[in-house]
Amino acid sequence: MNTQELQAYLHEHIPLTQAMQISVLHATADGVTLSAPLAPNINHQETVFGGSASAVAILAAWALVHVRLRESGPDSRLVIQRNTITYERPMTSGFTARSSAPEPIQWDTFIRTLERRGRARILIRSVLECDGMRAGELEGEFVAFAERRGEAR
Numbered sequence: 001m002n003t004q005e006l007q008a009y010l011h012e013h014i015p016l017t018q019a020m021q022i023s024v025l026h027a028t029a030d031g032v033t034l035s036a037p038l039a040p041n042i043n044h045q046e047t048v049f050g051g052s053a054s055a056v057a058i059l060a061a062w063a064l065v066h067v068r069l070r071e072s073g074p075d076s077r078l079v080i081q082r083n084t085i086t087y088e089r090p091m092t093s094g095f096t097a098r099s100s101a102p103e104p105i106q107w108d109t110f111i112r113t114l115e116r117r118g119r120a121r122i123l124i125r126s127v128l129e130c131d132g133m134r135a136g137e138l139e140g141e142f143v144a145f146a147e148r149r150g151e152a153r
Contacts, residue, residue: 001067003027009066010059020052022059025096029071032063033098038091048091053128057138058083060097061124065142068101073111076144081121083140091130097138099126110144118146 001009007024010017021040026033034056041052058080065078101107102122114120121143128136 001027001070006032006063006067010063014059016055017059020055022056024063026098027063027067029068029101031098031100032060032067033096034060034063035094035096037094045090046092048095048130050087053087053091053095053097053136054083054085054138056095057085057097057126057128057136058140060099060126061138061140062142064099064101064124064126065122065144068107069144073144074115075147076114077147078142078144081141081143083138085136085138087128087136089130089133089135091128091135093131095128095130095135097126097128099124114144114146120144 003024006027019040020036023035025035036056038048041048043049062078062080069076102124106122110120110122121141123139123141126138127134
């Protein structure tokens, strides 16, 4: 799944991504980077609304697992189970969220568990950045559910 395909998927299946004007800057099995402008994500302090920052960070992490599953995993549905986000500084302009691939052993365990049990969890992190500076970090636990034959993806 390339950058354009991922952006089209997000805009079609997660309409909030259009309202937030989220763009996919990078999308590979090694990492996903999303960006969003300040204007549709602004709060009363003229900084990025925390909910918007959280949503973009969650999406960057979710999209990484989605891309990897599409490339080499079993058909599955993917949801977030829990997350923790730390805000390190206010963001006063457009911002990005970048996720990175988990360690190979973690991914292998995730895939084996999904294939064997039909459900698996994996922890993914994404980093928020604004104006070239780190602004926060999300740690999210995602759950994949294997789809039975005949179910739509």
